[in-house]
Each structure stands twice: as C-alpha cells, then as structure tokens.
Amino acid sequence: VPGSFLRPLSAPAGGAYLDGYEVFRNACPRNCYDTCSIKTFVKDGVIQFIEGAPExxxxxxxxxxKGYAYTRRPYSPDRIKYPMVQEGRGSGNWKRVSWDEAMERIAKKLLDMEALDGNLLGLALTKYSGNFGITNYGVEGLLTSLGYTTRLTGTPCWPAGIDAQNYDMGDMWCNDPEDMAQSRYIILWGANPAWNSVHSVKYIYEARERGAKVVCIDPVLTQTAVKADEYWQVKASTDGALALGMARHILDKGLVDEQWVRANSVGFEEFAAYLRESVSVEWA
Ligand code: SF4
Known part of the structure; x- marks a missing residue:
C-alpha cells in the first residue's frame, strides 16, 4: 500500500499508551531536510519508544x-561513554582514561603545537554530515575559541547542488518538497528516495495518483526504480550523454522558449550549435 510503511510501527493506535509515559519533543539531528519531529516516550527513566510527531x-x-532505531542507541553496550586512549596508533588497544586525563592530553598537545609552530594552523577540523546537532557544532565553537585554526572546506554532495541551482536558477531557490505532489512528470535521476528520502515517496505516489508519470534513471535497479512507471538503466557515468541527447531532442522539436532562454542564459547559441554538430539522439 503506497505510503503505509511510513506509519510508526512502535506505538499502538489510539493514544492509550500515553498513560504513565513522559513525552519529550525532539528533532532528529541527522542531515535530511526531513528533520523529523519526534516524540520520545519515557517510562521509569527509560526511553520505551519514539514516534514521528504527526503535527x-x-x-x-x-x-x-534510523529514526525508529534511536531507542536502541542510548542503551547500546557499544556506545562510547568515556574518554578512551589508544595505546599505539592503529593498535586497537584502547583503554579508558579519566576526563581529567583526556583534557590534559588534548590541552598539552595544543600548547606543544603552538610552542613549536607559533600558531594553531596545524589543527584542522573537517566534518560534515552525520549529526547536525549540538555535538557537531560544539566542536566548531571549541576550535573558534582557540583562535585561528584550519578548516577544510567543501563537502561530497551539497556544493554540486548549490552550483546546479545557481547556474540553473541564478540563486539558491528550492521548492517546498511537498510541491512534488503537484508535479505532472517526475524524473528521479540517480536518486533512490525509497531508501534515502522515505518521506518524499508519498508525494511521488500522490502525484502519480493525480496522473503524473514517474521515470527513474539509474545504473542500479533500486527499490525506487521498480516502483517507477518507467526505468532507464544507464551505464555508470554515461548519463551526461543521455542529458545531451535529451537537450538535442528538445531543440529539434522546438520545445525551447528561445526568447526567454536568450534573455536569461549565457551561451545558448554556442550550446545549441554544439548540440547540432556533435550530438544526435541516436548516439545518446
Ligand atoms: S528521515 Fe530518518 S534520518 Fe532523516 S530526519 Fe527523519 S528520522 Fe532522521
């Protein structure tokens, strides 16, 4: 049943389970735009279950x-709760140390570095995704408080999205993801929302119920691909050719609003000439 897997499995319906529970409101700190609003049900000081907030x-x-699995995380026997020191780098020989000792070691290292180099630029912070909660940004605050340190810039994914939006739209303007339900034609290009963006899927289904066509382009036959109306399996890294072929087709069929494109883009003539000279739909 479309969308049914999105309902919480951990809580019985009807609200009877609320008796004797304290309910806390939380947000999932992971790096999804979903930023799920969560209700955490606690009894006898122990998290019993969580559910997504229906609001x-x-x-x-x-x-x-991953959200539902939060219940396990705080009580996992594998959770690291104390400072650990590895005796011999790469040895796997970890031992627990006191907080004081851990602080002492880190502070000494920083002071040694400053004494040696005259600055702390040898201290580099690189981090990005995973947890966007206070533990993520707390580290930034700590390093900032020390003065100038080194930050690695760039990320594996988001800059590509920023560049694409700036080139295509002139600015970083994003649709409200709920707008997807209004689409008439959805191309899921190298995306597998059935696994990676589960909340988007119900909007895709809603659009389809309204008559939208859903096309999936992916080298891998994903769970999303099997749900799409049409699946185009491309060889990895050849979808640029497919995009050029589509552009040539759009050009050939006169589907370009040339007046608008000329007024709002750079290099249209050159691109159109390149497509006519070097790209054919058959080749693509
Ligand atoms: S979809 Fe999962 S990981 Fe993403 S915000 Fe919601 S619970 Fe967290």
Missing amino acids: SSFTRGGTCV
Whole structure:
C-alpha cells in the first residue's frame, strides 16, 4: 500500500499508551531536510519508544528506520561513554582514561603545537554530515575559541547542488518538497528516495495518483526504480550523454522558449550549435 510503511510501527493506535509515559519533543539531528519531529516516550527513566510527531506535515508522523532505531542507541553496550586512549596508533588497544586525563592530553598537545609552530594552523577540523546537532557544532565553537585554526572546506554532495541551482536558477531557490505532489512528470535521476528520502515517496505516489508519470534513471535497479512507471538503466557515468541527447531532442522539436532562454542564459547559441554538430539522439 503506497505510503503505509511510513506509519510508526512502535506505538499502538489510539493514544492509550500515553498513560504513565513522559513525552519529550525532539528533532532528529541527522542531515535530511526531513528533520523529523519526534516524540520520545519515557517510562521509569527509560526511553520505551519514539514516534514521528504527526503535527509535522512533511513527515506525517513517521520517521525512517534510523529514526525508529534511536531507542536502541542510548542503551547500546557499544556506545562510547568515556574518554578512551589508544595505546599505539592503529593498535586497537584502547583503554579508558579519566576526563581529567583526556583534557590534559588534548590541552598539552595544543600548547606543544603552538610552542613549536607559533600558531594553531596545524589543527584542522573537517566534518560534515552525520549529526547536525549540538555535538557537531560544539566542536566548531571549541576550535573558534582557540583562535585561528584550519578548516577544510567543501563537502561530497551539497556544493554540486548549490552550483546546479545557481547556474540553473541564478540563486539558491528550492521548492517546498511537498510541491512534488503537484508535479505532472517526475524524473528521479540517480536518486533512490525509497531508501534515502522515505518521506518524499508519498508525494511521488500522490502525484502519480493525480496522473503524473514517474521515470527513474539509474545504473542500479533500486527499490525506487521498480516502483517507477518507467526505468532507464544507464551505464555508470554515461548519463551526461543521455542529458545531451535529451537537450538535442528538445531543440529539434522546438520545445525551447528561445526568447526567454536568450534573455536569461549565457551561451545558448554556442550550446545549441554544439548540440547540432556533435550530438544526435541516436548516439545518446
Ligand atoms: S528521515 Fe530518518 S534520518 Fe532523516 S530526519 Fe527523519 S528520522 Fe532522521
């Protein structure tokens, strides 16, 4: 049933389970635009279960499996709760140390570095995704408080999205993801929302119920690909050719609003000439 897997499995319906529970409101700190609003149910000081807050229109009361698994995390025997020191780098020989000792070691290292170099630029922070909660930004605050340190810039994914939006739209303007339900034609290009963006899937289904066509382009036959109306399996890294072929087709069929494109883009003539000279739909 489309969308049914998005409902919380951990809580019985009807609210009877609220008796004797304290309910806390949280947000998932992971790096999804979903930013799931969560209700955490605590009894006898122990988290019993969580559920997505139904007040969130985007998630409609569901999280993903990672969200539901939060119940296990605080009580996992594998959780690192204390400072650990590895005796011999790469040895795997970890031993627990006191907080004082851990602080002492780190402070000494920083002071040694400053004494040697005259600055702390040898101290580099690189981090990006995973957890966007206070533990992520707390590290930034710590390093900033020390003065000039080194930050690595760039990320594996988001700059590509920023560049694409700036080139295509002139600015970073994003649709409200809920708009997807209004689409008439959805191309999921190298995306697998059935696994990676579960809350988007219900909007894709809603669009399809309204008559939208859903096309999936992916080298891998994903769970999203099998749900699409059409699946185009491309060889990895050849989808640029497919995009050029589509552009040539759009040009050939006169589907370009040339007046608008000329007024709002750079290099249209050159691009059109390149397509006519070097690209054919058959080749693509
Ligand atoms: S979809 Fe999952 S990982 Fe993403 S914000 Fe929601 S619970 Fe967190």
